[in-house]
Amino acid sequence: MSALEQDLGALPFFAGLEPVYLRLIAECASPACYDPGESIFQQGGQADRFYIVGEGRVALEIFSSDRGILTIQTLASREVVGASWLFPPYIWQYDARALEFTRLLAFNAVCLRAACDQDHDLGYDLMKRFARLMVERLNAARFQLLDVYANPASGR
Amino acid sequence: MKCIARWGDLRRLFALLQSTGHTLYGPKVADSAVVIGEIASPDDLAVGWSDSQNPGSYRLHKDPHGPAFAFHSGADSWKRLLLPPQSTLWEADRTASGFEVLPSGDDSRPTAFIGMHGCDVTAMLRLDHVFGFQDDRHPSQGSPRATSRVTCIDPCYASIRRRSFVVGIQCTGPGGNCFCSSVGAGPHIEAGCDLVLTELPDEPDPFFHIKALTSAGQRALADLSLREAGPEHDEKAKNLVDQCAAAMPRSLDVSGIRELLHRNWDHSRWQATAHRCLTCGNCTMVCPTCFCTNILDETDLAGRRARRLREWDSCFSLEFSYIHGGGNVRSSAKARYRHWMAHKLAAWIDQFGELGCVGCGRCITWCPAGIDITEEAAVIREMDGAAGSSSEEKCHVRS
Amino acid sequence: MPTRLREGDGAPVPGFGISSIPSRQPGEHNGLLFSAFLCASASLRESKKGKISARTGIFVLFGFGVPGHNDRASGGAEVHVGILNAMIPIHYVVQRVCRETRDTFTIELAPSSTEESIAAFEPGQFNMLYSFGIGEVPVSISGDPAESGCLVHTIRAVGPVTQALCDVTRGDTLGVRGPFGTAWPVSGAVGGDALIVAGGLGLAPLRPALYGLMRNRSAYGRIALIYGARSPEDLLYRREIEKWRSHLDLQIEVTVDGGRGEWRGHVGVVTTLIGRLVFDPARTTALVCGPEVMMRFTVLELLKQGLSEDRVFLSLERNMKCGMGLCGHCQLGPFLVCRDGPILTYSALRRWMDRREA
Numbered sequence: 042m043s044a045l046e047q048d049l050g051a052l053p054f055f056a057g058l059e060p061v062y063l064r065l066i067a068e069c070a071s072p073a074c075y076d077p078g079e080s081i082f083q084q085g086g087q088a089d090r091f092y093i094v095g096e097g098r099v100a101l102e103i104f105s106s107d108r109g110i111l112t113i114q115t116l117a118s119r120e121v122v123g124a125s126w127l128f129p130p131y132i133w134q135y136d137a138r139a140l141e142f143t144r145l146l147a148f149n150a151v152c153l154r155a156a157c158d159q160d161h162d163l164g165y166d167l168m169k170r171f172a173r174l175m176v177e178r179l180n181a182a183r184f185q186l187l188d189v190y191a192n193p194a195s196g197r
Numbered sequence: 198m199k200c201i202a203r204w205g206d207l208r209r210l211f212a213l214l215q216s217t218g219h220t221l222y223g224p225k226v227a228d229s230a231v232v233i234g235e236i237a238s239p240d241d242l243a244v245g246w247s248d249s250q251n252p253g254s255y256r257l258h259k260d261p262h263g264p265a266f267a268f269h270s271g272a273d274s275w276k277r278l279l280l281p282p283q284s285t286l287w288e289a290d291r292t293a294s295g296f297e298v299l300p301s302g303d304d305s306r307p308t309a310f311i312g313m314h315g316c317d318v319t320a321m322l323r324l325d326h327v328f329g330f331q332d333d334r335h336p337s338q339g340s341p342r343a344t345s346r347v348t349c350i351d352p353c354y355a356s357i358r359r360r361s362f363v364v365g366i367q368c369t370g371p372g373g374n375c376f377c378s379s380v381g382a383g384p385h386i387e388a389g390c391d392l393v394l395t396e397l398p399d400e401p402d403p404f405f406h407i408k409a410l411t412s413a414g415q416r417a418l419a420d421l422s423l424r425e426a427g428p429e430h431d432e433k434a435k436n437l438v439d440q441c442a443a444a445m446p447r448s449l450d451v452s453g454i455r456e457l458l459h460r461n462w463d464h465s466r467w468q469a470t471a472h473r474c475l476t477c478g479n480c481t482m483v484c485p486t487c488f489c490t491n492i493l494d495e496t497d498l499a500g501r502r503a504r505r506l507r508e509w510d511s512c513f514s515l516e517f518s519y520i521h522g523g524g525n526v527r528s529s530a531k532a533r534y535r536h537w538m539a540h541k542l543a544a545w546i547d548q549f550g551e552l553g554c555v556g557c558g559r560c561i562t563w564c565p566a567g568i569d570i571t572e573e574a575a576v577i578r579e580m581d582g583a584a585g586s587s588s589e590e591k592c593h594v595r596s
Numbered sequence: 597m598p599t600r601l602r603e604g605d606g607a608p609v610p611g612f613g614i615s616s617i618p619s620r621q622p623g624e625h626n627g628l629l630f631s632a633f634l635c636a637s638a639s640l641r642e643s644k645k646g647k648i649s650a651r652t653g654i655f656v657l658f659g660f661g662v663p664g665h666n667d668r669a670s671g672g673a674e675v676h677v678g679i680l681n682a683m684i685p686i687h688y689v690v691q692r693v694c695r696e697t698r699d700t701f702t703i704e705l706a707p708s709s710t711e712e713s714i715a716a717f718e719p720g721q722f723n724m725l726y727s728f729g730i731g732e733v734p735v736s737i738s739g740d741p742a743e744s745g746c747l748v749h750t751i752r753a754v755g756p757v758t759q760a761l762c763d764v765t766r767g768d769t770l771g772v773r774g775p776f777g778t779a780w781p782v783s784g785a786v787g788g789d790a791l792i793v794a795g796g797l798g799l800a801p802l803r804p805a806l807y808g809l810m811r812n813r814s815a816y817g818r819i820a821l822i823y824g825a826r827s828p829e830d831l832l833y834r835r836e837i838e839k840w841r842s843h844l845d846l847q848i849e850v851t852v853d854g855g856r857g858e859w860r861g862h863v864g865v866v867t868t869l870i871g872r873l874v875f876d877p878a879r880t881t882a883l884v885c886g887p888e889v890m891m892r893f894t895v896l897e898l899l900k901q902g903l904s905e906d907r908v909f910l911s912l913e914r915n916m917k918c919g920m921g922l923c924g925h926c927q928l929g930p931f932l933v934c935r936d937g938p939i940l941t942y943s944a945l946r947r948w949m950d951r952r953e954a
Contacts, residue, residue, distance in 0.1 A: 100863065109856065110856070111854065111855075111856065112854070112855040112856070112859065112863040113863065114863050114864045114868075115851075115855075115861070115862050115863045115864060117862075117872065140860055141860075180893075181864060181865050181867065181868055184865045184867070184889070184890075184893050185853045185854070185864070185865050187889055188826065188853065189795065189796065189886070189887035189889045189890050190795060190796030190797075190824075190825055190826035190830060190853065190886075190887065190890075191826060192699050192752065192753075192754060193521055193754055194521070194753070194754040194755060286683050286684075287683065287684050289728065291728060291729070294708070294769060295687055295689075295708065295728065295768070295769025295770075296687075296728040296769065296771070298684050298685075327922070328922065349920040349921055349922060349935075351922060459947075462951060488922070488924060489923060489924030489925065490917075490918075490922070490923045490924070491917060491923065491925075492732075492917040492918055492923060494726075494729070494730070494731045494732060496729035496730075500729050503728055503729045505683070507923075510923070510924070510925070512924065512927075517915070517925060518914070518915055518925070519915055520913060520914060520915055521754050521755055526914070526915075526953060526954075527953045527954075528953065529953060531953075532952075532953035532954075536927070536954075539929075540927065543930070544927065544929060544930040546930075547929075547930030547931075548930060548932065
């Protein structure tokens with residue numbers, strides 16, 4: 042088992058993944074690093090990969106001309122960035138930017154999608170992991186939406 | 198000390214109390230109901246009046262051939278005197294440096310409460326525990342069985358209690374909605390009073406068995422030089438009250454009541470009863486143990502003098518549980534009814550180690566919808582654990 | 597045994613006010629207090645430390661008298677015999693007003709006379725703050741319990757009374773009654789890790805607990821604070837948080853629900869940070885305070901991380917009028933939140949938090 046496979050296997054996101062799949066995923070992975078403020082991907086671009094943060098911090102942002110840059114969420118070490126690669130049209134919904142010097146593992150989405158189509162067991166396993174992540178993110182987002190810290194007298 | 202007294206002796210008792218500066222209160226007839234008010238002689242009491250009480254119904258009628266004290270729980274309770282419906286806690290004036298609380302007048306006049314039934318005496322003892330009053334006139338009572346750790350003491354309440362001379366009356370016949378015996382609140386009176394009367398039937402002049410429970414009571418009896426009661430009187434009195442206890446028209450099975458209500462928190466019965474409940478709060482007003490109050494701050498128009506008031510409040514009012522930003526915690530009628538009943542029969546046990554209900558039946562009588570707490574408890578017990586939520590949805594759809 | 601007021605003791609009991617009848621310690625204190633209690637309008641005043649003025653009294657403990665005893669009604673939170681104010685507020689003068697955010701202010705109060713002040717408070721307790729002629733509200737104490745001369749409150753303006761409290765200036769007089777309620781388990785957490793999770797204004801009642809933990813640092817393992825607010829502009833005690841961050845033996849994480857361009861910190865709800873901390877769940881005590889939704893999400897996450905339900909402490913809020921357990925407004929099931937709370941364990945609360953409209 043290569044060092045990369047070992048690192049991947051140690052990540053909570055891939056915990057319990059079959060070694061043969063770990064190898065496959067490792068083959069689709071390549072390291073990337075970004076300087077503070079550097080853009081990782083931009084809204085509207087091709088979502089042909091997803092990332093897991095090694096060290097550093099990534100901000101998911103939306104830009105609007107009247108409100109400027111709005112940060113939706115920040116993600117840090119061992120967290121997954123990017124879900125738009127899963128389903129067509131494979132277009133990024135948000136901007137992602139490194140907030141500090143950030144090392145990431147980038148996973149080739151085209152390669153992985155093909156592998157999942159070929160081996161449905163792998164596909165099922167990856168889908169379960171991503172579905173669980175999405176449920177957690179959805180719950181957190183809904184909590185965020187509730188705006189629980191707002192002043193009750195502000196008449197929202 | 199136990200004695201026998203005739204009507205004339207009661208008059209002398211009243212006179213004795215008045216001579217020592219007591220203001221007397223007792224049940225009298227006003228507005229077609231028995232209410233508690235100031236009295237001067239035993240003739241002012243609701244003598245010869247009886248009542249028919251049913252769910253949502255109260256009728257007074259004269260009963261010249263019945264006992265002198267044939268009435269039961271009236272339209273209000275002794276809470277009116279123990280915890281006045283409105284009182285000023287303090288007043289303050291604005292000053293250059295802030296504000297100054299004004300010294301208040303004090304009320305030290307002794308009072309006498311004449312004619313407390315067993316349920317009401319028990320209610321008073323319950324309120325003693327709520328307000329932290331320890332009555333050292335009754336050393337046998339022991340310390341309150343509170344399970345909560347900390348109780349504050351209300352000196353207003355303590356003052357009222359300490360300067361009151363209490364004459365209780367043991368009922369010899371139950372009222373239409375009574376169930377004091379099943380909740381352990383009567384009709385026997387063993388504590389809380391200075392004197393306890395039991396009416397022994399005798400034509401044409403009623404006479405009374407009196408026992409003293411405190412030294413103040415004994416002093417009063419000694420001052421009146423009454424004839425001592427014989428064993429036949431003691432037995433007669435006891436039998437009459439025993440018979441009354443056995444003849445209660447209603448009962449509330451309190452075994453495991455706390456757990457029963459907790460288990461059935463989402464029972465469909467709550468919603469069904471909520472449909473009938475107007476959340477008018479009558480029950481809380483007439484209940485002798487309901488103690489919830491509201492604290493209000495008021496100022497005069499010029500903003501120079503402020504007052505803090507305490508007045509009766511009811512958990513049935515919508516804003517009772519209001520939290521800013523959160524709205525009302527209990528906004529549905531179902532939640533409020535359930536809160537009231539569960540406080541009486543479950544939470545009270547957690548807070549004070551005893552039941553909050555004394556079985557006086559007033560809530561049943563004065564509920565415009567005729568909701569009966571004993572029936573509610575019985576239905577929930579009967580349907581204990583039955584699936585409630587589906588019926589609840591149906592109820593919702595129906596309305 | 598508690599002292600009782602005896603019949604015929606002479607001076608009439610004042611008709612106003614609610615105060616408690618003293619006693620746990622026999623001896624001269626009682627005698628003094630006793631007559632002080634009776635002559636409320638007489639000028640029998642004593643200094644704060646250990647003695648009481650006419651308008652104060654002591655909680656009387658019935659039943660289980662052991663502080664910290666795990667009692668059903670109290671939900672296991674620490675209870676302290678406190679010297680308690682009556683229904684009549686004690687005068688406190690505003691020393692400082694500090695604006696924290698758009699609608700939140702921290703005020704520092706000192707007693708207006710050396711003779712009368714509230715008792716020492718425990719972290720988590722609250723006072724009833726009174727603005728003359730406007731009204732009175734419960735506000736958690738947010739200062740350091742060890743700083744006895746100074747009473748600190750952080751208040752958010754959400755209504756007329758809180759607005760009045762936020763509008764004060766130095767030299768204004770407010771009325772204070774308290775301290776009331778149960779306390780955070782600062783001593784109960786000794787020997788393990790302590791995790792504080794604060795949401796919004798919830799940091800205010802937690803700050804005294806953090807001071808307590810920091811003061812006795814070596815008695816604990818890891819100490820961590822996670823603090824979530826609406827936006828960077830809504831963060832409380834910002835400079836102080838930065839100071840705490842400089843402590844190498846404290847872990848401080850701050851997050852906001854929404855961040856604008858310049859914010860470089862975390863964005864996301866507090867629960868997302870819990871999993872990132874290092875702590876030993878079996879030995880961790882969690883202190884949580886914030887809006888109820890936030891506490892609920894937080895508790896779920898803490899339990900998921902393996903914390904025990906009776907070591908997760910929450911601070912509740914309910915409608916409070918008297919602050920003393922006598923008016924009935926703040927009831928939650930068997931609890932009177934002003935007296936059995938506001939700090940309660942999740943194990944005691946669980947059944948009641950799950951119930952709607954309880």
